[in-house]
Amino acid sequence: MIAQSIITGLLLGGIYAAYSAGFSLIFGVMGVVNIAHGELVMLGAFTSYWLYTLGHIDPFLSIPFSAVSLFILGYMIQRFIINRVVDAPPIMSYICTFGIHLIIANLALRFWTADYRSITTPYCGSNLECAGMVLPYARLATFGMAILMIGGLYFLLTKTDIGRAIQATAQDREMARLMGVKANHVYAITFGLGAAITGVSGSLVSTYFVIYPQMGLSYTVTAFCVVVLGGMGYIPGALLGGLILGVLESLTATFWDAGMSSALTFFVLFLMLIFRPAGIMGKGVVE
Amino acid sequence: MMQGQKSIFSLPGKSVFLVAGILLILAIFPAFHLSGYTLRLMSMIFMWIALASCWNVMSGYTGYIDFGPVVYFGIGAYSTALLMSRGGMPFFLSIVISGVVAVLFAIPVGLPTLRLRGAYFAIATFAFAEAMKQVALEWDRVVGVHFLEGSHGITLPIGPSHQFFYYTFLVIMTVLFLTSYLIERSRMGYALKAIHEAEDAAELSGVNTLKIKVSAYAISAFFTGIIGGVDAYWLTYITPNDVFSIHITIQMVIMCLLGGMGTLLGPVVGASFLTLVSEPLWAKFPYDYLIIIGVIIVVVIVAMPRGIVGTLMERKRRGGGT
Numbered sequence: 173m174i175a176q177s178i179i180t181g182l183l184l185g186g187i188y189a190a191y192s193a194g195f196s197l198i199f200g201v202m203g204v205v206n207i208a209h210g211e212l213v214m215l216g217a218f219t220s221y222w223l224y225t226l227g228h229i230d231p232f233l234s235i236p237f238s239a240v241s242l243f244i245l246g247y248m249i250q251r252f253i254i255n256r257v258v259d260a261p262p263i264m265s266y267i268c269t270f271g272i273h274l275i276i277a278n279l280a281l282r283f284w285t286a287d288y289r290s291i292t293t294p295y296c297g298s299n300l301e302c303a304g305m306v307l308p309y310a311r312l313a314t315f316g317m318a319i320l321m322i323g324g325l326y327f328l329l330t331k332t333d334i335g336r337a338i339q340a341t342a343q344d345r346e347m348a349r350l351m352g353v354k355a356n357h358v359y360a361i362t363f364g365l366g367a368a369i370t371g372v373s374g375s376l377v378s379t380y381f382v383i384y385p386q387m388g389l390s391y392t393v394t395a396f397c398v399v400v401l402g403g404m405g406y407i408p409g410a411l412l413g414g415l416i417l418g419v420l421e422s423l424t425a426t427f428w429d430a431g432m433s434s435a436l437t438f439f440v441l442f443l444m445l446i447f448r449p450a451g452i453m454g455k456g457v458v459e
Numbered sequence: 460m461m462q463g464q465k466s467i468f469s470l471p472g473k474s475v476f477l478v479a480g481i482l483l484i485l486a487i488f489p490a491f492h493l494s495g496y497t498l499r500l501m502s503m504i505f506m507w508i509a510l511a512s513c514w515n516v517m518s519g520y521t522g523y524i525d526f527g528p529v530v531y532f533g534i535g536a537y538s539t540a541l542l543m544s545r546g547g548m549p550f551f552l553s554i555v556i557s558g559v560v561a562v563l564f565a566i567p568v569g570l571p572t573l574r575l576r577g578a579y580f581a582i583a584t585f586a587f588a589e590a591m592k593q594v595a596l597e598w599d600r601v602v603g604v605h606f607l608e609g610s611h612g613i614t615l616p617i618g619p620s621h622q623f624f625y626y627t628f629l630v631i632m633t634v635l636f637l638t639s640y641l642i643e644r645s646r647m648g649y650a651l652k653a654i655h656e657a658e659d660a661a662e663l664s665g666v667n668t669l670k671i672k673v674s675a676y677a678i679s680a681f682f683t684g685i686i687g688g689v690d691a692y693w694l695t696y697i698t699p700n701d702v703f704s705i706h707i708t709i710q711m712v713i714m715c716l717l718g719g720m721g722t723l724l725g726p727v728v729g730a731s732f733l734t735l736v737s738e739p740l741w742a743k744f745p746y747d748y749l750i751i752i753g754v755i756i757v758v759v760i761v762a763m764p765r766g767i768v769g770t771l772m773e774r775k776r777r778g779g780g781t
Contacts, residue, residue, distance in 0.1 A: 205578050253757060260764045262577060263524045267716055268760045270709060274753030282746060389705070393589060396582050404578070431597040438590030445583040446571040 176305050177426040178419055183311040185418020190318035191373035191391060192398035193325055193410040194366035200405025201342040201362045202258055204265040208249075208273040209395050210388030212367050214280060216242055216374020217383040224291050224378075231291055231379045232313065238371040246367025250360040258359065273388065280385035288384045314376040321369055322411050328365075329407065338362050342405075397441040403451025412452060478636075485629055489622050498621040502693075504734045505628035509686055510707075511714040511726035512635045516642060517679040518712075519721040520651035521672060523573065526581040527588030528711055531561040531680040533703035535687025537595065540613040540697055541606075554688035561684025562677045569676040573669060576658075585708075592703035612698035615691060624693050631689065635682055639723055642675075651675055655721065717759055719766030728767050 195209045216238040223234040249272060257264040293310070300307040329335040340348040341358045349355050377383070398417050402409025417437065424433040450456040489498060510532070518525045538557035542548040548556075572583045598607045607613070618624070642648045650671045653661035662668050691697050710733070718729025736755070741748045763770045 199578070203578070205581065253761060256761045257764060261522065263522075263712075263716065263720075264760055264764055266524065266526075266581065267709075267713060268757055270713075271753045271756030271760065274749050274756070278747075278749040278753065282750070393585075396586070400579075400582065429597070429601055432593075432601055435590050435593035435597060438586045438593065441586040442583055442590060445575060445579050445586070449575060449579050 181419035181422030185415035186315035186318040189411040189414025192395040194370035195395040196399045198366040207269040210391035211276040212370040213374040216371030217378035220375040220378040238375045239368045242371025243364040243368035247364035250363035403456025406455040505632040507730035509632045511730045514711040517675045522655040524581040527584035529707040530588035531683040532687035535684030536691035536702040539688030557688035558681040558685040561680040565680035569673040573672040595699035719768030
């Protein structure tokens, strides 16, 4: 039972990691705590939902659509709104992204109603049974995708030109500007990238979670938690943080009480911030 | 204290009369047989001015963004509800005890969290507030008692008339305005602003920054707790989702930002503005209300990053300079 609970937790943790990586990226590069983060997950999930419902496209195949549309949205949000407050005190960006959260969540509520929806694929009930444990295929595939995505992001940031430009801007914006990097453009690309991987995670979420327009805030909160565990701004930390949180929640639900698992999440977050704000590995950005 | 008292009188003469005059008019207002709706709206404005001022005392002056002040509102609301409905205590005693209970939570929470800076403090306070909401929701079920009643909520004795709450909130708002004024003029106020400008330099100059921050946090929690208690009695029925709602936090923050953080009048202007704007919007466009509020927030933040009072002061200063 412990093994099954841990495996379930790890699979859950993979998806946590996937949608938290973008949050970490955006914070690490721009210092923006994006309160509208969960809405990006929601939009990704609804993209897949509508493509499945109206076009009968499998949610795993609709991933490129989520990625591209969320990239464009993220780019625009940064370019036209957040870039204007990026030099103001950080509170401005929190409140600004909170405003964006209100707009997106309530527009979605207006157009798509508050109904709970889910995607029922032909394979969603089938499991891989191995060594006495049950592993749903959809969750395994999502887990794999999540790992791939974080690996891809890490590769992009360390090995490509745009990735290096992003890192340079994060380290020293003025110096990067002197070297010919357009900071505003790099910021917009960063937000776009963060939004794209978050949107893809939304598509993955839609394969086995219930989705509804107001789901965003709870995803934002989980992302806070994951990113603090792993170290804010440190991308591989998101993976570690996600897995730890997933296992922790799963074990709490199995051995104590499912209702307490979110209270526990917040206390872990609170204690981490007090005792180890740079994350478990100590590699996060600390002010 | 003496120093603070003196500084009241050092207010430019006109402003004292202006403030006193406005308060006097507000005090005799209900005599004009206003409708229940108007009284309720005014009471709500007073409540939000008071709440925004609570946030301003701590976060406005120091720049430490408290993203979980609602936790003290909720603790105050629950304390008052329990004291009145279970203990049969009188209202005024209950709200004062609620304020003290909030402080008893605030000090042990403030001591570790106020060592954190920037986004970390904001996220820690936010996490604490959400954790307490979950505790309030799940306590009874997990512990196996009937105490907080979880999501069923608690019913309080039926409260008195609208006028009663009008005056209660008017008094609380006035006390908070004076408190903010006294703090702003006192050594503590200068210390808080110094923390905002350069915390390490303030520490080096002999300011016990942690003590000052925790004091401001506790004062803010005390009043937030009292207001939570009054609001619980006004609502007569509370649930964790209502009184620990993140939307209360956000409103407090946004009102200060709109008005101008770290200014005496900021919370007054911001809270009046947002309540007066959102009330008719809510009545006319119940479905699009939050979308419009979101747009207003984004536009104001982008166009007036220093808030209404801050932008006006800036303009005045620039105008005077040329």
